[in-house]
Amino acid sequence: MDKQPIILENRPIIGISACCMGCPVRYNGRSFDMLKFLGREKGDFTWVPVCPECEAGLGVVRPPVHIAGEHGAAVWQGEATVRSRGGQDVTQQVMEGARAAEDVLRRAGAQAFIYLDGSPTCGVYRTTLRDQKRGKPPGVFGAILQERGWFLIPALDLQSPLKWWDWRRRLLAFIWLQDVPLQSKDDLFTVWYRLKFMCQELDDTWARTLGRELAALGQKPDPEIYETFRRQVSDQLRKPSTPARLKGSLLKQYANFRKKTGQTVPEIQAADVRRNVTTIARELTLMERASAATGHMIGTAPVLYSGKLPKPSRQKAERLLGEAIPEASEAAD
Numbered sequence: 001m002d003k004q005p006i007i008l009e010n011r012p013i014i015g016i017s018a019c020c021m022g023c024p025v026r027y028n029g030r031s032f033d034m035l036k037f038l039g040r041e042k043g044d045f046t047w048v049p050v051c052p053e054c055e056a057g058l059g060v061v062r063p064p065v066h067i068a069g070e071h072g073a074a075v076w077q078g079e080a081t082v083r084s085r086g087g088q089d090v091t092q093q094v095m096e097g098a099r100a101a102e103d104v105l106r107r108a109g110a111q112a113f114i115y116l117d118g119s120p121t122c123g124v125y126r127t128t129l130r131d132q133k134r135g136k137p138p139g140v141f142g143a144i145l146q147e148r149g150w151f152l153i154p155a156l157d158l159q160s161p162l163k164w165w166d167w168r169r170r171l172l173a174f175i176w177l178q179d180v181p182l183q184s185k186d187d188l189f190t191v192w193y194r195l196k197f198m199c200q201e202l203d204d205t206w207a208r209t210l211g212r213e214l215a216a217l218g219q220k221p222d223p224e225i226y227e228t229f230r231r232q233v234s235d236q237l238r239k240p241s242t243p244a245r246l247k248g249s250l251l252k253q254y255a256n257f258r259k260k261t262g263q264t265v266p267e268i269q270a271a272d273v274r275r276n277v278t279t280i281a282r283e284l285t286l287m288e289r290a291s292a293a294t295g296h297m298i299g300t301a302p303v304l305y306s307g308k309l310p311k312p313s314r315q316k317a318e319r320l321l322g323e324a325i326p327e328a329s330e331a332a333d
């Protein structure tokens, strides 16, 4: 098996609720700048801001809307409506706006969407920003994005370096998985070899069951298995990890990295040092950089983006690792 990390060359394209990118499109003409939390990493992505309520023609400023009935999915089924604060029925406009916004995302080639939770339109797990008992999640736009399998990231998680690190590494794996050829049993094994550690971290029981099912496949698997596998692993990659599991992965993968390459990363602390979530995120990023620099894949982030990563040159790798890299024949196996 090839043990190099997979490095995506194309800049990932991410859709975002326009009001989270500083566009003053909320009903009250305000916005949030959530991308500021990413610092320089913001430039590693192409952003596609959309506002379904503006696409609906509701304008800024406008009366806030709410779902009258169950939730956004029920709106699409004709069993709930969208109403403005004054009681006006704006259901058709908001549905049109949601369709138009999704068209924009598809035309741009976006592979994920960062949403403002708490919006009756873009929200996925909440549809009210304050504690108003109006409509349950998801929102009208959130419902179609969920149903159509978009990779959905809550904007609030951009504030946490560790949560963002987790979303980003799963997103890169998700993007790679959508296009990787899956036509043979060997293809399945190759892809699973890349992603299984991350999947085990996310849901160990599920991942071990899948591993056993793959091992039991006959020589000529049913052709349906390939897309089922892609869909199941994609669903898994949408689920967040936890700080405890991420810390466990960091320690395990760093131990493995040291054993396989014979190298250390000076800034990564000893296993018994107490770490806060910011430090865990920083050390995971250092692990990614060491992986790119040495060409040694780490299972906790097997797919990387070339944007700001050091290319695997000896000089850059030695600078990161703080010491000379031995020739391949000298490195521990």
Ligand code: SF4
Pocket (backbone or CB within 6 Å): 017, 018, 019, 020, 025, 026, 027, 050, 051, 052, 053, 054, 116, 119, 121, 122, 123
């Ligand atoms: S519809 Fe979405 S993008 Fe537009 S203001 Fe509401 S949450 Fe923001």
